[in-house]
Amino acid sequence: MADTETAPAADARPAKSVVYCGQCSLPPEYCEYGGTTQRCADWLLKHHPDLHAKLYSEEAQAAALTQNLSSLSVDAQKRAEKDAQKKAAKASAAESREAEKRASSKVTIKRVERNKRKYVTEVSGLEHFGLDLKKIAKEFGKKFATGSSVTKTPSGGEEITVQGDVSDDIFDWLGEHHEEIPEENIELVEDKKKKGAAAAV
Known part of the structure; x- marks a missing residue:
């Protein structure tokens, strides 16, 4: 049986590049x-x-x-x-x-004390501005060279938890990279760990 080679079609056209809208994802x-x-x-x-x-x-x-x-x-x-x-x-x-x-939406950047002089930074409210939390968490991890993940909140929502005290850095980063979030809508909060009842006595 003879081998047959198929020649490329004479009217083969290059692939067409299609632009998709960054807002609605349609052409x-x-x-x-x-x-x-x-x-x-x-x-x-x-x-x-x-x-x-x-x-x-x-x-x-x-x-x-x-x-x-x-x-x-x-x-x-x-x-x-x-x-x-x-x-x-x-x-x-x-x-x-x-x-x-x-x-009317607020982005809250909360500095939470875990143990003595050990902190995590919790960022909530970014989803109201159409931001992908997993993508932002990955960017935070790279930018601040630390652990960063999306976690569930007790109220049923989601927030980004970043290891370390990077609340001021996140505030500055959001201002530089996401102009769609007005600066007055970003709130910095410090949540100190409550001391035990024995200390109050």
């Missing part, structure tokens, strides 16, 4: 279906200005609207315009609720 052409259109547009402007101009310029918006409306009847066009306005208002309301929630 930018589909961000309007994700519900966070404005944040998606802001992200795209910052990271891919050429693609933002292509999708969000006034000419592109007008062309898309004209193309969509030309295939509809007059009544359907009116309904489509009302639906678009409702959808935009709903997305705007959701974004403003999210902004209010973030504005």
Whole structure:
């Protein structure tokens, strides 16, 4: 039996690179279906200005609207315009609720004394700002060369526990790397271990 070699196809094309939105994780052409259109547009402007101009310029918006409306009847066009306005208002309301929630959320950096002169630092509230706790815990471990892990709190939430007294360093690090967290929303707390009842007598 003769060996047969298969030649590569003559029309083989290189793989196409696809951009995915950093906010909703959809391709930018589909961000309007994700519900966070404005944040998606802001992200795209910052990271891919050429693609933002292509999708969000006034000419592109007008062309898309004209193309969509030309295939509809007059009544359907009116309904489509009302639906678009409702959808935009709903997305705007959701974004403003999210902004209010973030504005009222607090990140607490607590220094807790374990034994004499041994401390851990507990960081809670980062999830309100959309941060991945496991990723941040890993970054803390590398940055401060210490143990860092995500632990459950008694109330059912999660917090990051870092070995050592690094509360001031974490405060500074958050200010440098996460501008989305306002400085006034970061609270430093010191939790001293209570002395035994015998000491009070």
